Amino acid sequence: MEVFKARYIGFCFGVRRAVQLCVTERAKTEGDMCTLGPLIHNSQVVERLKEQGIRPEDKVEQITGGTVVLRTHGVTKWEEELLRVKGVRIVDATCPLVKRVRDRAVLLRQEGYRVVIVGDKEHPEVKSVLSYLDNDAIVLRRYQRIRGGRIGLVAQTTEEMARFLNIAKMFIEDGSEVRVFNTVCRITRLRQKEAKTLSRKVDIVLVVGGKTSSNTEKLFNAAKKANPCCYKIETSADLDLEWFRDKKSVGILGGTSTPPESIEEVATLVKSL
């Protein structure tokens, strides 16, 4: 089997930085250490951190002392305030690009815009941004008409670019003023573009990444549009040999929270077919 691995694959800058911060802090910190929510959306990585004594905690109420790492997607303003009041030591691993979404959205609201976030309202990144706006924003992934006023538009960092652009276009068509911060992160844009081109030139596409990873899901959607013979897997254990019958070439894509080992494992196994 001929294997084409994406050029942009594996950990992005924000994930690498967060994992590095955890490892460094663990080495120099005594006592209890946890993350608030999983550090990144990849269960293999989260398991490995657990082995190193960094457990994920779901609720801020369960954290009473020690060190807490704020995950890449960010936490809500209220959670962070509560942790400070409790006197817990905070290590902030929030991706700077997520903070940029937050800053831009806050600026838009301050300047009198009706803030619209293109993203998933259940995703921790969006929940974090919303909390900094006191929940005074509209979250959507399908255009809906908003009457009157000036629209301020931002995107979840891992949003599909095509979707974001189409929604922006519709707000411009319907409205009079739209101020847009394109906060889809650069690596997401590059990977979505590459997902399309690579998927077109192979017989089968494998997208490697965490089940709850938003950017992996969107990469999968972009790839599937370009090549319907497309599968999302978490590790090589999810591979099904039936998929490869009569196929000659395979493309491998990976989410920004997918560890390089998971990708290498898949690539090695597929090459041997």
Added chain:
Amino acid sequence: MEVFKARYIGFCFGVRRAVQLCVTERAKTEGDMCTLGPLIHNSQVVERLKEQGIRPEDKVEQITGGTVVLRTHGVTKWEEELLRVKGVRIVDATCPLVKRVRDRAVLLRQEGYRVVIVGDKEHPEVKSVLSYLDNDAIVLRRYQRIRGGRIGLVAQTTEEMARFLNIAKMFIEDGSEVRVFNTVCRITRLRQKEAKTLSRKVDIVLVVGGKTSSNTEKLFNAAKKANPCCYKIETSADLDLEWFRDKKSVGILGGTSTPPESIEEVATLVKSL
């Protein structure tokens, strides 16, 4: 021949206002009266104004006294200043929607945006807007990448909506911040939409309007995309009976500067075929 006349046809608000202003002013004003440039882009109307003693002057240098009417598309800041210095009496018939483009563009420049105007740089409206920006803006009708900085986008009032939206989309895709004022005027939007739907349901389309009229040209483009059997005419004198051979239905569209009489003349003649 079955005739379908567009619902949105004939003079728009800005043109009606300008013609009305001219007539009213002529009635109450003694002495010399002219317009700086043709009042609107329709030679029939300009001829009729001439008969009433309102001649069009091309250059501000030729105007030395009396009353001057500023045309619907606006004049440059320098021309207006020069007229004031000369002590000429000014009647401002500039369309308020053209002034809105100007105001929005000036605001964007003041707030540090790189101003981009989607429109025709030879059109008097765009020249007028540019002059208020001291020519510090980019005029384009095809996307071109502009490196760095915040982009402030406006449109000529008669620009094709689809073109404007696509250019906006590309600026958003390539950049980080884009602030858009959708200054395509409402009636232009409605007519372009109607041009498409009406053109699809008839055998032949006639677009009635001045040769130099920007909005008539764009209406023609929109209609031609929906129905290739499409002709642009100024008056019924331009009709060619050959066009109607084997045709059963005709759609009639008109620019915002097309007088109702021109449209009625065409409709009556075509109905009798």
